[in-house]
Amino acid sequence: MRRRAVLLLATLLVSACGAARVSSVPVTGRATHPVTTIAMAPSGGLLADAVAVELSNRGYTVVDAADTSRMMVRLNLNEIDISRPEGLTKFSSQGIDAVLSVRAAGGYDGQPQSASARVMSTDTGRLIAGATWQNGWGGRAGSIADRTMRQGLEEASKQIADALAQNLPTN
Numbered sequence: 734m735r736r737r738a739v740l741l742l743a744t745l746l747v748s749a750c751g752a753a754r755v756s757s758v759p760v761t762g763r764a765t766h767p768v769t770t771i772a773m774a775p776s777g778g779l780l781a782d783a784v785a786v787e788l789s790n791r792g793y794t795v796v797d798a799a800d801t802s803r804m805m806v807r808l809n810l811n812e813i814d815i816s817r818p819e820g821l822t823k824f825s826s827q828g829i830d831a832v833l834s835v836r837a838a839g840g841y842d843g844q845p846q847s848a849s850a851r852v853m854s855t856d857t858g859r860l861i862a863g864a865t866w867q868n869g870w871g872g873r874a875g876s877i878a879d880r881t882m883r884q885g886l887e888e889a890s891k892q893i894a895d896a897l898a899q900n901l902p903t904n
Contacts (some may be wrong), residue, residue: 766856768901772804772824773814774795774834779836780845780890786893790831796829818858825855831901835893845889852897864896871893 759868773785775798786794795803804827805815815832821867824832832855845868852862868890 743851755779766853766854767903768793768852768861769903770794770796770829771831771852772815772829772832774802774815774832775797775802775805777833777835779835780834780848780893781850783887783890784835784850784893784897785833787890788898791894791898793898793901795817806884810880816853819872821855821858829855831855832863833897845885848889848893850893850897859900862900864893864897866881866893 759808771785771788773781773796777798781798785797789795801815805811806823808820808823808827810820810823813862815824816834819830832853833850834853835848835850838846843862847867849867850863851860852857854861868889
């Protein structure tokens with residue numbers, strides 16, 4: 734009887750929790766050119782930096798946000814312009830294949846709560862890869878079950894980079 738009660742409690746605990754989820758955004762504008770060099774959009778924050786590192790670990794050349802900002806000054810662009818066709822064309826002329834933009838919302842515990850990432854082709858001006866991510870949860874906020882289910886920056890960035898890399902054409 735006691736074993737059944739423990740099993741029932743464990744089943745309820747597991748079913749009441751949710752693991753972190755990442756999903757790829759359906760993309761209709763797949764790139765027709767190989768993507769090897771990706772510029773980071775400025776103001777992406779820590780999660781954007783971590784996703785860029787993960788993409789770099791997967792073989793992409795990533796231009797960091799500071800270098801992208803300097804390039805924007807040289808090209809007379811502001812942050813709104815980098816996702817417009819004229820701005821993307823200017824980036825393309827500098828050898829940039831795509832622009833990575835990441836936005837994240839923080840959680841109550843200092844871990845990321847949710848994020849979205851998109852990669853725009855400088856060749857076509859279209860979205861070629863995208864992903865959304867949401868952290869896991871379990872039980873009451875801050876409980877042991879909740880802390881067990883939640884993921885940090887490293888895990889989130891790996892999952893997002895994996896989802897993006899699935900849709901990025903390489904050589």
